[in-house]
Amino acid sequence: MSKARILVVDDEASARNGLAKLLAQDDYAVDMAADGKEALDMVQEKAPDLIVTDLQMPNMGGMDLLNQVKALAQAIPVIVVTGLGEVAPAVAAMRAGAEDYLTKPVDADAMVVAVERALERRELAAESENLRRQLRARDQEGLEGLLGTSPAMNKVYRTARQVAPSRATVLITGESGTGKGELARAIHTLSPRAKAPFVALHCASLAESLLESELFGHEKGSFTGADKRRIGRFEQANNGTLFLDEIGEIPPLTQVKLLRVLQERTFERVGGNEPVKVDVRLLAATNKDLAAEVREGRFREDLYYRLNVVHVEMPPLRLRGHDVAILAEHFLRKFARENHRRLDGFSDAARAKIVGHRWSGNVRELENSIERAVVLAEGSRIEESDLPFEGAPVVQGAVRIPGATMAEIEKYAILATLEAADGSTARAADILDISVRTVQYRLHEYGVAPSRSRS
Template sequence: MSKARILVVDDEASARNGLVKLLTQEEYVVDAAADGKEGLEIILEKAPDLVVTDLKMPVMGGMDLLARVKEQAPAIPVIMVTALGDVSSAVLAMRAGAADYLSKPIDFGALLVTIERSLERRELAAEAENLRRQLRQRDQEGLEGLLGTSPAMNKVYRMARQVAPSRATVLITGESGTGKGELARAIHTLSPRAKAPFVALHCAALAESLLESELFGHERGSFTGADKRRTGRFEQAHNGTLFLDEIGEIPQPTQVKLLRVLQERTFERVGGNEPVHVDVRLLAATNKDLAAEVREGRFREDLYYRLHVVHVEMPPLRLRGNDVAMLADHFLRKFARENHKRVDGFAEAARAKLVGHRWSGNVRELENAVERAVVLAEGNRIEEDDLPFDGTPIAQGPVRIPGATMAEIEKYAILSTLEAANGSTARAADILDISVRTIQYRLHEYGVVLPRARSS
């Protein structure tokens, strides 16, 4: 396992170079700066694991640097180096958030112990926060078959829980691969019909004549090959839930019959005259804009409003922030178990590649990518080259104006500027005239991880 990255900040070249040499011999990755301002730039670029800084320096001293670190990267421990006997400054530094302090001249053995102790405390704090995050996720996930804690998904969960107890028809929209079918099953599971059948039909997979038979069933002899009566999906779902996927593909003659079932809860089998009464809760999904289909005359307006009692939109994966990493970890564990392989996680570059990808195929594409990576991985973690797609620009494509929200425009502006600035948050902040902290907060919100710069 690689050693931590340490930043040494000291205006005395001999002291600075001596620490760099000694820490490098201990196999730490070491960066150096001559004052607090230069050190802060390195912190924003390379995100060290720990900072060792002198107290008295020109341009920006140690106390000012400590304050900026606590403001912009509070998880990074700072060890303050003070003059011998300067107890008051050491106390002020500890009160201001320093992890520890040492007096000059530095005892290198004591420094190593202090560094290891500070790094251990940081690791424990990170583990505790990870545990708290997992507990929050367990509380928030709550819907069978769906993962994610992003604001977009929490909105979906709230809607699902609100609508599940009713018998209202739900129209689920969203791009292909976003999990519309999983949401439909979750709504059924949360409903009073949970113990009754959940029946699904992919409407785009069948020709018109076969689709009617699948939906409503048929009588014996109603067409060539109909050698016996067949029960349709509506009858199969009696007292339960029927999920019609890609409902925008249903031809208009079938739309008329479907509308009647929703209005009267009655239909006839193909080739029959006997009415069949059913109690079915209908859930429907589509990746089409049904309102536009109505305007173009391809979808019945009355059926559209029957389906559109409650509307839930599944967000695309690119707008779900940190859910990408969570889903990737879930799929990795799943496919490692299925393939009897030990794959412990993703290399940092691979994880950055995952969260920076556009995922036009959404969760389904991510699942396929992780499965392939697990199968082909030669080591015990997924490397960047194991992922079956090229790295994509972090900006993830232009926004549509008009048509984009202010949040989408802001995201595009930030990510495009970062791309132009070669990932430098400091330069991007200067170009956009916003703070580095704002950019870092937005990146966390988007789930974008910038690759850590390599030491020279």
């Protein structure tokens, strides 16, 4: 990946060339201009990623250049360089929108740090804007509640769009906290039934006797306490969508009755004999391996195949790469708004801690952690100490950074990703954004075979 383009602006050739040489050593592409007017022409022709400018220059000084650049392209960060003791101009430049300022003679390390920090903030701002666009697009498409740009999530979005117009039953699987309920609601919203009811029921939270009544309703006097007829979830969802969460928990007798509804689209209320006909699209979710449950005799095979017409697997957060950072930023804004807090994002250490954590509780755990951090944060941003979980160790395996070679880092990245992907070379390749062939070739080099090669 190519480094950023930086425009260095200074009327003194030696200072200009010295800065350009310093930045080029860090592999930045560097353009140069002798004054603000020349720099402005270059910005209008091809905007750089960052500008480093002296303040005192003929024709057009750094302050005028800063104001013009901000008027043209607010996103370009500007670092100003002032003479020693010129505090007032530096303060004025910062108020006008400069990203940072340095004094002459410029310290090389300070310049590199300032540039890296400015470019990182620019990237975060771009990510935030991309996230806002993504949220608007998701809302327009009916994919509210689903967020992320990873290959794994893009596959989920494609399947949701394809299956939504049909009336096919969809089985959504995945670990707890991955967003199965949000996907179900998105499929409903994208479907022709969007204006009809979306009714959800968590099957694991009810006893068997209550579950049947919740699903099918009951007649007055059908059991103690049934003092009037009650309409069940199937009737409530008529012409719409019924979402049954944790369907792997329903008992055998209820499985039989549910199968009948799927086959005949009729049922009787508890204590009743009159058939009730409904038109309901069923979506089901589970964190269990239903195929294994069928083999063990705990789940009916015929019901499993009725439910598993279309199968969508929600990926765990550890397989979603940069989505972790995107989701964390989203939750930060959400909870800051709800709690009337003004927070300027995450510190570098906090962001590294979030990205490095293994989220066993998936999106739900991440959301809860960010909410707690927002509520308890004492400063103007979320610090590492505000996050209620342990960070990743600095030393992992045989890789120490700094200190490891690129080959060692690559090997660790491939093997650690393969482990997180449960041995799937296809999933590991998706996360690493390389080909499956490359992963397999490297594993052959390392003398390591994946535990299994399923996609």
